[in-house]
Amino acid sequence: MRKLILQYKQAWASLKKKPGFVLTVLMTMGITLGALLCVVTLNYLLLVEPLPYPEQERLFVAEHGLIGAKKETKAVAYTYPGLVHLYKSKQAFEQASMMMYGQDVIVSHSSQPLVNIAYVTPDLHQILASPMALGRMFEASEALDTNNPVAMLSYNTWMQEYNGSADILEKKISLSGVSYHIVGVLAEHFVEPELEIIGRKTQVWLPWDYNQAGKWQRQAFDNINGSLKFIGLLKQEVSQSQAQQLLTPLVNDRWQAGLPGDDDFFKGWTINMHVRSVKDRILGESESIAVMLLAGVVGLVLIACANISNLFMARTAEKQRQMAIQAAIGATKKHLFKAMFAETSLLMFMSIILALVLAQFGFYIMQQYLGAILPRVNELSLTPITFASAVLVTIIFALFFAKLSTRMINYRALNTTLQSSGKGSGLQVSKKTRQVLIASQVALATVLVFANFSLLKDAVKTINAPIGFATDNISTLILNFSSSDIPSQEEAKPIMAEIMEKLEALPQVESLAQGNSPLDGFWVRALTSVANNEKYTPFFKSVDHHYFNMIEQPILQGDNFTMAQRQDGANVMIVNQAFAKQLKADGDVLGMQISTGRPDSFKIIGIVKDITIPGDSPTDRDSSALGSGVPRVYVPNGLGGQSFMLKLKSGQTVSRKQLGTLLAEVDSRYSVFSFNAASAILTQTLFAEITTAVTTTVLASLVFLLAGIGLYGILSYGTQLRRFEIGARMAIGATRKHLITMIIGDNTKAVLAGFIGSIVLFALAYISLSEYIQPFLTWQVLPMVVATLVLIILVTLFACYWPLRQYINKAAIYSLRGSD
Amino acid sequence: MTDIKIEMNNIAKIFETDDVETHALKDVDIVIRAGEYVSIAGPSGCGKSTLLSLLGLLDMPSSGSYIIEGVDVSNLSLDEAAGIRNEKIGFVFQSFNLIDELSVFDNVALPLQYKKELPTDDFIKTRVEACLKMVEMSHRAGHKPNQLSGGQQQRIAIARALVADPAILLVDEPTGNLDSKSGDTVMAVLAELNKNGTTICMVTHDTRYADMANIQLKLLDGQIVKDELLKVAV
């Protein structure tokens, strides 16, 4: 034991003399291992760790897939009555819950905030065994068709909107004209299953009966809604596939019977029930992101490892004489290894402490910036898994570096070292070893830099893709109606006309349109071409006659809508290029008749240019339009619509409160539901791409930095070892040019070998992952290949020159000194 | 006079490290004529190696003038100095300083490769072979330096110093790393070269070897104390 302590003391003393070396190891290993711990913890959480619910392995969602006549999946979403039918049937699931997601304004609150709502049956929180901070969860008294107006708040809502007030259970909140008694607040550590949008947090929970579906929707089997969910505990004796076999006919038969008889749009379609574990549902596409991150970070660790190996080898070379003396006075190989291990383990221990601190910081960053891309990041923390990996990594790397360093020592040659009293060659790493190290470093760096370039390019491309319409100074105002007796279109018309008049009179407003912006979303509508009976499901939006002008979306052919057409509810339609192409190969569709299923068909009167909304892809997966823009269709809206686009004069703003006052003056039942700038919505839609771009930029810069440090380390070490040789060459008349050319020439071979090595790595990757790589293999990668090569070559040249300069820019005697 | 190979006037060398100034050489005047064999002796630390490195343009003097074959070389750029070293100076080190990775032949040929105008392969071959013959090492041309004994390595180093036909051969304790028998052989080679006209300036501790020179200089604390003419050059 005393011996061990002594060893560590000696190691510490010897390291203290080399602060530069210690700092480099600490920073390189600390940062990369920190990233590794972060990503390992994330992968464990996402891929292995059970969900924080009792019996989570029996927790499943049932998804409602609409299958077209050609067995293709048309959409995955429930019809309202279909979901209720499934819920009431009590098949396959021991207990299950219906859910609907929505948003609404708490009108009773002084600041009238817009909040995320989930409408659920009491089963949900019972299944999840949700912990409560206050009060109770929903019970039998809130079961289906009880119409009991009570509410539960999330912990954050209680804290933020109600300052955590103690008498919250005596309060009521009112939304859309209903006043709800607050019966409970969920605990802070309650984890909501992210079934809809990753990162969306429900703020207010309301009983299912109060959901936002209209009377008509509650009966409609020909209408689907993506925010309807079904989650439950599968019966013990029922397997996943048995559940699917049981539920598919149950739901399909009811759907077929419930479809309106006069509509043959759905002819040949069926429903397929897909039962999947909640864990799988939550993980979704994130698995590949998590694994990609892991791969990227492992690459970083490999590079860092190569770098640090070089440093340790250089250090061994430096300590050669010291070790020779130790050997002369009786140290065995084992002694030398132990001394080296004391050093490496001390360094790795310090690195891992730094890594743990950085990992904790990394979790915070991930929660801030990856919360919208990756599920469950709020659950990230330093877990036993993190610590176990930390210990494992420390031991492995300490052993690895110690072994590597001691393997370099030619124990028999140590004597010679002493006898020649440090003259001549000293401990030389063979030229071959040096070259192999350089080559592997170049290969690794090339592959990683190239891969990062590609990711970066894709992310930047999405962000910079022209959207095809203007968002400057445009905001969308959506009204909230806070009473249960919703006015008809006819009743609403004069009210809306008055509101518009007042809005237009605001000094800040430049122009106004009725309806919302393209970024606020499109519907999907089932349409049939009258000419040939072909069916389409393009994106669909009703807009007014100012819409295209305001967002500067050009009308390429035909006419815009008119006020008269809106008043009369005329059956006219404007389509975009993509849909025109889908309808007719030559895109000449003016005058074509399109049926919506109702008796009167729509006539196409205009064609507009395509727009690109990030994240929107054609609904029709097998449509030939794929890749040539998303098909969109526009019809004139009525005059009773409760949303508006405001184009403000540049530099001007209008507050939510100001608008609220304006609305209340016209009709006190109206308030602001949402008022968002189009550019803000756009940024939000791009958030995932921006995050990816930032992450890849950071990774790419780190990779490049580490690769650069590594290449530099190895080349500079190689040059140091050649110091006397360089001196000798200078003595016999080599000029600086001679020497630079020589070093570059010698290293070029190794760098070329590295490039070839990277091609081999790519070839291997291609063979095993060709389906992912194939789409990337176009001539467009050529500039990136060139950029990668240029960057690697520049670093190499720099790493050739920079360590050499200390010898060649001084009198020759300085390089020779020490050899004499 | 045309037969003056080297002329140093008033040379001083001061090393400055961490506020400490070391006056390694002061007021050194040296003239070496064609065909002379000069030895420099003196106690450890008196400045012998420093003087030799100045003579060999491996370092620059702090002050004073230095002329080689009529050319003033007291103020040269690094690359100019390299050029003069290549053309006019042959250096032999105590620790040989051969390059391990190159064969004996390539080691000897190296100075020719650094010439401003690269000689033809034929010229290089004949020249290298001639030099190896002078040091009686022709039979080892294909070997690597670390396959040779110390004495043999030193003779290769002498061949390398001679290959570019320098104005003067500078030798720093050539026998320091050798046993006495190998040392004798090396010294015999040098004596033979001098007899055939090579100008030599050698640093040595060994009075036995110093006696082989016709001019013996003594350094003490960076200054020359005795300038004794023993024999007249042939």
Ligand SMILES: Nc1ncnc2c1ncn2[C@@H]1O[C@H](COP(=O)(O)OP(=O)(O)OP(=O)(O)O)[C@@H](O)[C@H]1O
């Ligand atoms: N680079 C340097 N920086 C500082 N001082 C130096 C340097 N090189 C030499 N000296 C000093 O100059 C003096 C002369 O050194 P030099 O190596 O010429 O001695 P030497 O006569 O060759 O000794 P030895 O017989 O031991 O080889 C010494 O005092 C030495 O400490």
Ligand SMILES: [Mg+2]
């Ligand atoms: Mg000396």
